[in-house]
């Protein structure tokens with residue numbers, strides 16, 4: 356059953372850190388984070404289309420929408436509910452996930468040992484730069500990419516996970532779609548799982564994650580990486596992605612994976628046109644209605660190149676930082692990035708400037 360009505364927190368502004376959460380005036384604090392919302396963007400499915408309008412909080416509460424108000428009551432509750440810690444990480448401020456690709460082509464100098472050593476060194480550098488989470492991936496999920504065999508993927512990621520054990524305070528996540536990689540990575544000590552297929556690619560993934568008992572990122576992708584960019588279409592991308600994630604949360608619940616272990620991600624670039632990516636970025640705060648931390652990965656992606664006319668991915672750092680700030684100003688709790696140092700600097704300065712309070716953390720100090 357599709358929802359009829361959806362509420363997206365709007366009129367977002369930095370919450371004053373001087374006031375306790377209960378005393379926030381004029382708005383409600385979003386997920387006990389750094390923002391408060393002062394209005395609601397109300398989206399209503401209407402046949403094949405969607406009606407959309409902005410309502411003040413007073414108007415939302417006073418107007419009797421009968422059955423339809425009840426239809427969005429759970430979303431509204433989720434906006435204010437605190438977010439569970441994930442592997443000990445709190446979400447009172449934005450967190451950074453640093454990308455560690457362990458694919459031979461990302462470290463061009465050759466052999467398996469060199470690749471492992473280079474990936475570990477890169478991961479430790481990202482942690483020193485301010486990453487809260489290190490995302491280790493051995494399978495390229497880039498549009499058009501071919502699958503990687505299980506043995507090959509394991510031989511890439513497990514030595515890196517083992518090599519990082521005890522050498523960093525950052526959490527370690529495994530970016531994989533394979534149940535066996537999830538299970539082996541869990542044994543090697545990872546803290547969370549990141550699956551771009553939202554546990555749909557491997558029929559054993561739901562049960563594997565339930566048994567492993569680790570948190571998991573559910574990301575939306577339209578179809579398989581090989582074909583996902585072939586003319587993707589949606590009824591309404593923002594609501595369709597919301598419905599997909601809500602259905603995956605329900606599938607997890609049935610498999611024994613509770614909401615407090617889940618994170619959600621709209622999957623920027625995964626089966627999306629430029630217009631789709633921008634509609635998702637502009638409407639990101641909708642996903643807080645799902646009640647779990649929101650992760651966004653826009654770093655160096657094609658849409659940034661398209662907007663700015665920059666072909667080389669490595670030259671998209673400035674646009675990527677802007678996209679990270681756009682996500683954080685919609686309350687996204689985790690930003691997945693290549694350029695941790697640049698993004699960390701931007702987020703720290705943005706937070707200090709809008710809250711009027713500098714973080715106690717200084718360069719070189721532990722950030723956890």
Ligand code: 7PM
Pocket residue numbers: 454495496497498530549550551572574620622623650651652653654656691
């Ligand atoms: C080439 C193009 C290689 C794109 C890799 C990519 C996400 C992710 C990726 C994301 C989550 C990248 C992507 N993107 N996991 N894995 N969210 N949760 O840019 O947006 O790293 S792969």
